[in-house]
Amino acid sequence: MKNMPLVFCGIFFSLAVAWVGLIMSSQIQYGDLKITTETLDPDTKEPIAGDPYFPEETPGLAKEGKQVYISMGCVYCHTQQVRRKGFGADYERGWGKRQTVARDYILQNDVLLGTYRIGPDLMNVGERVDKDSGEKWLHQKLYDPQISAAGSNMPPYQFLYRKQLIGVDGASDNALALPANLEPEPGYEIVPTKRAEALVAYLLSLKLNYDLPEAKRE
Amino acid sequence: MNPYTETEKFEKARLSEIDSSMRWPTLLFLTSAVLWLFFGSALGLINMVKLIHPQFLANCEWFTFGRVQAAFINSMIYGWGFNVAFAVGLWIMARLCQTKIRHVGILLIAGIFWNASLDSGIASILLGNFNSAKWLELPKLVTPILIFSYALIGVWGIIAFRYRQSKHIYISQLYILAALFWFPWLYTIAQFTNVFEPIRGTIQAISNAWYIFNLFGLWITPIALAAAYYLIPKVIGKPIYAYNSAFLGFWSLALVSTWIGGNYLIGGPVPSWVITIGIVANILMLIPVLIIGINHQFTLFSNFKKILTSPTLLFIAFGSINFVLLKFIEVAISMRGISEVVQFTYFYEAHAYHGIYAFFSMIMFGSIYFLVPRILQIEWPSAKLIKLHFLCCAIGVTGIIIALSIGGWIQGTQLNNAEISFMEIVNSSKLSLKFQIIFGIIIAIGQLAFTINFFCLLLAFIRGQCKYLCSTYCNCAKEAPTHA
Numbered sequence: 001m002k003n004m005p006l007v008f009c010g011i012f013f014s015l016a017v018a019w020v021g022l023i024m025s026s027q028i029q030y031g032d033l034k035i036t037t038e039t040l041d042p043d044t045k046e047p048i049a050g051d052p053y054f055p056e057e058t059p060g061l062a063k064e065g066k067q068v069y070i071s072m073g074c075v076y077c078h079t080q081q082v083r084r085k086g087f088g089a090d091y092e093r094g095w096g097k098r099q100t101v102a103r104d105y106i107l108q109n110d111v112l113l114g115t116y117r118i119g120p121d122l123m124n125v126g127e128r129v130d131k132d133s134g135e136k137w138l139h140q141k142l143y144d145p146q147i148s149a150a151g152s153n154m155p156p157y158q159f160l161y162r163k164q165l166i167g168v169d170g171a172s173d174n175a176l177a178l179p180a181n182l183e184p185e186p187g188y189e190i191v192p193t194k195r196a197e198a199l200v201a202y203l204l205s206l207k208l209n210y211d212l213p214e215a216k217r218e
Numbered sequence: 219m220n221p222y223t224e225t226e227k228f229e230k231a232r233l234s235e236i237d238s239s240m241r242w243p244t245l246l247f248l249t250s251a252v253l254w255l256f257f258g259s260a261l262g263l264i265n266m267v268k269l270i271h272p273q274f275l276a277n278c279e280w281f282t283f284g285r286v287q288a289a290f291i292n293s294m295i296y297g298w299g300f301n302v303a304f305a306v307g308l309w310i311m312a313r314l315c316q317t318k319i320r321h322v323g324i325l326l327i328a329g330i331f332w333n334a335s336l337d338s339g340i341a342s343i344l345l346g347n348f349n350s351a352k353w354l355e356l357p358k359l360v361t362p363i364l365i366f367s368y369a370l371i372g373v374w375g376i377i378a379f380r381y382r383q384s385k386h387i388y389i390s391q392l393y394i395l396a397a398l399f400w401f402p403w404l405y406t407i408a409q410f411t412n413v414f415e416p417i418r419g420t421i422q423a424i425s426n427a428w429y430i431f432n433l434f435g436l437w438i439t440p441i442a443l444a445a446a447y448y449l450i451p452k453v454i455g456k457p458i459y460a461y462n463s464a465f466l467g468f469w470s471l472a473l474v475s476t477w478i479g480g481n482y483l484i485g486g487p488v489p490s491w492v493i494t495i496g497i498v499a500n501i502l503m504l505i506p507v508l509i510i511g512i513n514h515q516f517t518l519f520s521n522f523k524k525i526l527t528s529p530t531l532l533f534i535a536f537g538s539i540n541f542v543l544l545k546f547i548e549v550a551i552s553m554r555g556i557s558e559v560v561q562f563t564y565f566y567e568a569h570a571y572h573g574i575y576a577f578f579s580m581i582m583f584g585s586i587y588f589l590v591p592r593i594l595q596i597e598w599p600s601a602k603l604i605k606l607h608f609l610c611c612a613i614g615v616t617g618i619i620i621a622l623s624i625g626g627w628i629q630g631t632q633l634n635n636a637e638i639s640f641m642e643i644v645n646s647s648k649l650s651l652k653f654q655i656i657f658g659i660i661i662a663i664g665q666l667a668f669t670i671n672f673f674c675l676l677l678a679f680i681r682g683q684c685k686y687l688c689s690t691y692c693n694c695a696k697e698a699p700t701h702a
């Protein structure tokens with residue numbers, strides 16, 4: 001241990017080589033993945049002209065909602081990744097009809113794979129909820145998770161909603177339908193704030209309803 | 219009848235001179251570490267309760283589960299972990315290099331900046347402004363200040379090493395030196411790829427996993443190992459067993475542990491070679507772990523009685539045994555078959571407690587019990603509180619690890635059985651979460667004992683200082699007339 005420059009080089013290169021080997025190699029391997037059509041032209045292996053491209057860009061309000069999702073720390077309990085059929089029971093639970101692949105995430109600025117499933121996976125939540133009543137159901141879920149799942153350990157987010165006087169035109173369209181014990185006093189209604197609207201828009205935008213050349217739905 | 223020879227006396231005097239030069243920075247870092255530990259534990263307890271009673275504190279946006287979790291992780295790692303690592307690491311470095319630390323003022327200012335920026339970082343997490351990458355939640359505005367103050371703190375370890383008076387380099391010096399270099403590189407790279415200029419797609423996840431495992435492997439682990447390597451032979455009074463192999467342990471750890479991380483993403487949307495490298499690296503980690511384990515355990519258990527009588531050794535023995543256990547568990551859960559079950563479950567939470575608490579924190583507690591009396595030249599006020607601290611911590615953390623591991627395993631098998639509804643899983647994991655609260659409270663009692671003991675000692679020190687100042691002032695006042 002007399003040769004200090006050598007020791008220093010060892011300390012430096014042990015970290016640098018691993019970084020090159022893991023992070024930079026990944027970047028070289030698939031850092032330039034592009035959006036593509038669901039199937040490729042069998043001859044040219046190019047996207048088929050005229051077909052829609054996937055994954056799609058998240059719409060504006062949903063993008064705002066993603067910031068709410070991050071700032072509430074939803075990622076500590078919910079993953080956004082579906083493991084392949086046969087590895088775990090993600091497919092059987094209906095969390096997604098195919099496994100998620102790297103291309104699904106390329107347009108996201110913050111990739112929220114998540115590490116805990118204290119709550120269910122949300123990669124495909126927009127497809128899983130009912131088409132017509134899904135939005136109302138999600139608002140209700142956020143306002144008080146116990147309504148649809150008694151005993152759930154999801155925290156309520158009532159601070160994302162506000163109580164207001166019912167106007168002369170009657171109840172607002174977006175007023176929450178609540179069970180009797182949670183309803184506000186007569187004359188009042190509970191409506192979502194801008195943040196709750198955005199968060200629900202984001203959740204509804206999470207859909208794994210397309211194929212990719214490397215991952216087909218079953 | 220003097221048991222010391224002249225050279226030993228000289229050595230002791232020199233060490234105590236070094237100790238007193240480290241007094242103020244160590245005190246600053248330790249006091250902040252203890253306060254952060256207290257604060258972090260409170261947040262942790264809040265979330266343990268929230269997992270069973272989600273209504274608890276639910277109407278306050280600041281204390282929603284996700285934010286408390288982020289604040290909890292960051293105050294435990296950057297608040298408690300880093301402050302205590304600065305205190306213990308720099309103190310060991312100064313002692314082994316046999317140099318006094320000069321210009322302590324800069325170190326103090328840097329320490330204040332580190333803690334002040336961390337305060338505002340945690341506050342802004344609770345206000346909802348934080349990043350989504352795990353262990354990198356602290357907002358963008360804070361991290362440059364953190365890195366800058368780190369630079370001013372870390373450089374003191376390197377300066378001490380540069381002007382070392384000792385001829386030989388001891389293994390602890392190497393661990394601390396390497397950790398001091400590794401952390402800023404690792405942190406800057408991770409900030410760049412995950413926060414400031416996020417790289418594309420799931421490479422973010424790879425980089426995040428790599429950061430988490432390396433922050434543990436290249437900062438938390440080396441500091442704890444350095445402390446164990448320094449204090450075990452010091453207290454036992456025997457050299458490290460098979461000391462020459464310790465360097466092999468260091469270099470194999472440096473070469474292998476930097477590749478860990480991919481195993482965190484098993485089944486995820488990343489290339490499978492990244493995952494395989496992570497698994498292979500985890501298995502290879504057993505080489506340094508066995509070497510380090512043999513070094514520590516064989517030295518420790520050569521004198522079993524001593525372990526029971528010295529609180530320092532008790533804590534360090536607990537921590538170093540858990541280091542070996544932790545790494546074996548890590549190899550097990552990085553196997554694809556086992557990971558299929560435990561991934562995304564409380565089992566990983568148990569693993570985090572194992573690493574941060576049962577290994578790192580316990581060794582740090584042991585070091586604190588050794589160094590504070592030497593730096594302040596006062597004994598700990600209560601030996602009973604130390605015993606209580608050890609018992610509570612050991613029982614509490616073992617209990618949490620066992621409860622969450624069993625709970626996590628059941629949760630994992632149920633998750634993989636689609637016939638069991640999600641609500642059934644939530645309900646069946648409640649029992650282990652209840653145990654988590656019970657053991658969490660036991661840990662908190664231990665923590666309280668430690669905090670009380672620490673602040674009583676601090677108070678005694680301050681009183682002593684005041685008396686000393688007072689007496690010097692009085693003497694001056696008495697002498698004053700004669701001068702006139």
